[in-house]
Amino acid sequence: MARLSELPEWERSHHLDKISALPDYGATPFASGPPLNRRRVAIVTTAGLHARADRPFEMGSTDYRIIPGDTAAADLVMSHISVNYDRSGFQEDINVVFPIDRLRELEADGTIGSISGFHYSFMGASPGHTLETKARELARLMKQDGVDAVLLTPV
Amino acid sequence: MGALGHFIEREGVPTAQISLIREQTAAIKPPRALWVPFMLGRPFGAPNAPDFQRKVVRALLALFDRPAGPVLEDFPEDGPGDATGETTFACPVNFARTETDSDDPVAAMRREIAQLAPWYELALKRRRRTTVGVSGLTMDEAASFAASFTGDAPAAAYDAGLSAGVALKRACDDLKAYHYEAVGAQPGNLSSKDIDRWFWFETATARVFLAVQRACLKSDDKSLQPLGKLSLVPRAIGHALAERAGSTA
Numbered sequence: 018m019a020r021l022s023e024l025p026e027w028e029r030s031h032h033l034d035k036i037s038a039l040p041d042y043g044a045t046p047f048a049s050g051p052p053l054n055r056r057r058v059a060i061v062t063t064a065g066l067h068a069r070a071d072r073p074f075e076m077g078s079t080d081y082r083i084i085p086g087d088t089a090a091a092d093l094v095m096s097h098i099s100v101n102y103d104r105s106g107f108q109e110d111i112n113v114v115f116p117i118d119r120l121r122e123l124e125a126d127g128t129i130g131s132i133s134g135f136h137y138s139f140m141g142a143s144p145g146h147t148l149e150t151k152a153r154e155l156a157r158l159m160k161q162d163g164v165d166a167v168l169l170t171p172v
Numbered sequence: 173m174g175a176l177g178h179f180i181e182r183e184g185v186p187t188a189q190i191s192l193i194r195e196q197t198a199a200i201k202p203p204r205a206l207w208v209p210f211m212l213g214r215p216f217g218a219p220n221a222p223d224f225q226r227k228v229v230r231a232l233l234a235l236f237d238r239p240a241g242p243v244l245e246d247f248p249e250d251g252p253g254d255a256t257g258e259t260t261f262a263c264p265v266n267f268a269r270t271e272t273d274s275d276d277p278v279a280a281m282r283r284e285i286a287q288l289a290p291w292y293e294l295a296l297k298r299r300r301r302t303t304v305g306v307s308g309l310t311m312d313e314a315a316s317f318a319a320s321f322t323g324d325a326p327a328a329a330y331d332a333g334l335s336a337g338v339a340l341k342r343a344c345d346d347l348k349a350y351h352y353e354a355v356g357a358q359p360g361n362l363s364s365k366d367i368d369r370w371f372w373f374e375t376a377t378a379r380v381f382l383a384v385q386r387a388c389l390k391s392d393d394k395s396l397q398p399l400g401k402l403s404l405v406p407r408a409i410g411h412a413l414a415e416r417a418g419s420t421a
Binding site: 019020021025027028031032033035036039042043045046047048049050052053056058061063069073075076089090091093094095096098099100101102103104105106107108109110112113114116118119120122123128129139141145146148149152153155156157159160164165166167168169170171172 | 186190194221225356
């Protein structure tokens with residue numbers, strides 16, 4: 018469905034044009050960690066999710082919202098500024114964007130060590146390089162929390 | 173998304189990401205990525221498909237076992253339902269235009285909201301949640317606020333400190349979510365494309381949205397211009413409308 022070869026020409030060009038505008042992110046870092054069954058997992062999404070009472074995202078937002086791990090599905094909303102992706106899936110089932118129930122199952126069966134008490138959301142319409150300051154701040158926060166496996170999920 | 177992998181991993185925290193546009197991820201070279209052939213908006217495949225979602229999560233987690241990177245792997249399956257074609261869509265609510273509607277699109281939008289209310293309530297009961305509510309407005313308030321931008325005197329933002337563009341975006345997102353959730357409760361197992369087509373080509377609310385978009389594009393208010401260009405009408409709908417206009421010209 019998101020294979021560029023299957024998209025109309027204007028849509029394919031839209032996505033390919035973004036590549037030429039990308040900054041150079043340098044050499045790829047690669048951090049190591051323990052076996053999966055001893056890792057502590059957090060979700061960092063760029064879907065513009067937040068608790069209903071939290072501040073919605075706006076155009077140009079480069080900060081993140083904290084989603085407590087026990088946030089009820091009914092209390093999770095989306096304020097991404099883009100209209101160019103499907104929202105009906107998330108409306109039906111949060112796990113299609115934010116797979117918290119699947120992680121709970123994998124924690125219960127011992128596949129992963131534990132789930133972080135907190136997850137996080139950016140709003141992915143902002144250019145990636147503008148997120149660096151807050152992303153590094155967030156990484157230090159997660160490190161203090163013992164997180165050593167971050168699932169990065171777009172929308 | 174790939175940029176976040178670089179930034180977070182540079183602080184020593186391992187990451188693995190879902191990639192929706194493989195070519196972009198290949199260019200950014202994040203530490204670990206799993207490309208999935210799913211539609212934008214559904215990074216774990218499909219709603220209410222826990223076994224499939226679990227398979228995707230397991231494939232993503234497996235990337236943490238790789239000894240070196242960057243890693244970019246392909247998930248081998250399409251999402252459930254992605255390959256299905258048109259579904260039967262027998263909308264029980266009649267949205268056929270009337271002369272009255274064409275004279276007063278706002279009245280038509282209000283009537284539409286009222287007609288959809290039982291379906292929205294059904295969706296709420298079944299899902300036990302709603303994504304409506306970011307603006308804090310009722311649907312009638314959101315409709316009046318959005319429609320005011322098609323006239324000479326747009327309403328003031330309903331929340332102090334919000335720009336007109338931000339307030340309008342939230343009101344429109346709530347109206348759209350209300351429609352999508354309501355129609356999603358109707359029989360027929362509608363695909364996301366079915367719902368898009370219904371909303372954008374058959375509803376009074378979309379007709380008001382298109383008028384709002386035209387007003388935003390002409391506005392001197394800098395908070396409204398980007399809304400008109402980018403954040404109100406999807407690119408695919410804009411192209412489809414242009415093609416329809418071309419074919420009838």
